[in-house]
Amino acid sequence: MTKVEVVPAVTVEVVPPVTVSVLPARYEHIAPIAIHMRQADRDEVMALGGHTPFEALEMSFEKSAEAWTFLLDGEPAGMFGVGTLNILTRKGSAWLLATDLVDEHWRVFLRGSVFWRDQLLSRYDTLANLIDARNRNSIRWLRWLGAEISDPIAQKGGGVVRLFELRR
Numbered sequence: 001m002t003k004v005e006v007v008p009a010v011t012v013e014v015v016p017p018v019t020v021s022v023l024p025a026r027y028e029h030i031a032p033i034a035i036h037m038r039q040a041d042r043d044e045v046m047a048l049g050g051h052t053p054f055e056a057l058e059m060s061f062e063k064s065a066e067a068w069t070f071l072l073d074g075e076p077a078g079m080f081g082v083g084t085l086n087i088l089t090r091k092g093s094a095w096l097l098a099t100d101l102v103d104e105h106w107r108v109f110l111r112g113s114v115f116w117r118d119q120l121l122s123r124y125d126t127l128a129n130l131i132d133a134r135n136r137n138s139i140r141w142l143r144w145l146g147a148e149i150s151d152p153i154a155q156k157g158g159g160v161v162r163l164f165e166l167r168r
Contacts, residue, residue: 025067044132077101092124
């Protein structure tokens with residue numbers, strides 16, 4: 001797999017301006033993101049696996065083929081990555097966990113997410129994962145990126161999830 005170059009910090013023209021940096025994820029990024037993780041992501045990691053924010057970030061970071069941290073004005077705002085599900089079919093499991101900074105700077109986040117969707121789909125034919133069916137903002141964002149979203153799927157224990165797939 002080809003590695004994506006680190007995107008140099010850029011100032012995005014929004015009011016007020018914000019500097020965005022994306023760099024390879026490091027273990028020390030986990031704690032500040034976990035502490036400030038947005039509530040919908042907290043609910044999702046608990047519902048999907050019974051994990052705390054720290055545990056979910058740590059597990060995702062360790063199991064990923066590649067992972068990145070994005071910073072807004074120098075503060076870790078989220079971590080995302082992809083794990084390889086099947087090398088032969090080029091299917092990856094994409095994930096993203098973020099802080100409330102994403103909601104505060106949603107325009108910047110949307111612009112950057114298109115770039116990274118395209119980067120990941122240049123290496124994987126399909127990106128997929130489960131999402132908590134209650135996470136309406138993330139479902140709306142994934143649809144905006146072009147993902148197909150399944151009907152709700154009941155889980156053992158009472159939770160409801162949806163499968164998303166992004167294809168090349």
